[in-house]
Amino acid sequence: MIQPRLGFIGIGLMGGPMTRRLLGAGFEVTVWNRSREKAEALVEAGAHVASSIAELVEGVDVVMLCLANTAVVEDVVFGERGVAASGRTGQLLIDLSSSDPAATRDFAEWLKGECGMRWVDSPVSGGVAGAEAGSLAIMCGGEAADIEAIRPLLAPLSARVTHMGPVGSGQVTKVCNQMIVGCQVAVIAEMVALAESSGVDASRLADALAGGFADSRPFQILTPRMATSNFADPPWHLRTLLKDLDMAVAQSQRAGSATPMSGLAAQLMRTHVSHGHAEHDPATLVETYRRKQ
Secondary structure, X not given: XXXXXXXXXXXXXXXXXXXXXXXXXXXXXXXXXXXXXXHHOOHHHOOEEOOOHHHHHHOOOEEEEOOXXXXXXXXXXXXXXXXXXXXXXXXXXXXXXXXXXXXXXXXXXXXXXXXXXXXXXXXXXXXXXXXXXXXXXXXXXXXXXXXXXXXXXXXXXXXXXXXXXOOOHHHHHHHXXXXXXXXXXXXXXXXXXXXXXXXXXXXXXXXXXXXXXXXXXXXXXXXXXXXXXXXXXXXXXXXXXXHHHHHHHHHHHHHOOOOHHHHHHHHHHHHHHHHHHOOOOHHHHHHHOOOOO
């Protein structure tokens, strides 16, 4: 069976390691990134670097996106000389970004009308470590036949691919995921600060609670970083988590479903972001609870 030619747009914290895994699995991958040097860093691994989005789209069968937010997805796909301008019937777009569910549904209809390309939303969970290890959880929205067709493409990236329903369903599922993660970040910050204020060594919490009902991957990642104030090389950024929580609140308004905890977590993070922490580790949220000396 002939492997499809892949185009990957967005060589960032997640896109870089995902592209390397696709190359390692033997796929032919052409890459494009606004910062060209990030794309060129993959040449040694076997990637082709396109000089434009149009060049990338014209030479591939499947276009994969891993971009910062909904606005960037819209610009890359529908902006001047974007994906839609060069796409053709028979091609497939896989959006691995975390984007707004309602916008995603609109984008899918718009793209099909513009050039005939089909859209699958496939947001991921697992962070940079999951992208590097190929152990991401991928939640997909789209036609059943398209999901089945892309499973071999997603296999090098994932431990699990789940078809959640029509286009947009993957993004709703990712929003649900981020509601849990975001609320955990907020309460873990409170918990670490409470332990410290009560004279407990917070650096021992991760081991002490491992395997119990309070244990989770965010707990094991964030608690030691908060306890030791180790905020270097963040596994993800506060602005990204805030963006996802804001999408959760927006989706709750559309669906008529209450999200008070997610809304509160978003406001706590928005305050922290306003103090210059947008590009910092969410673990820095613990600083807002620590007593100032």
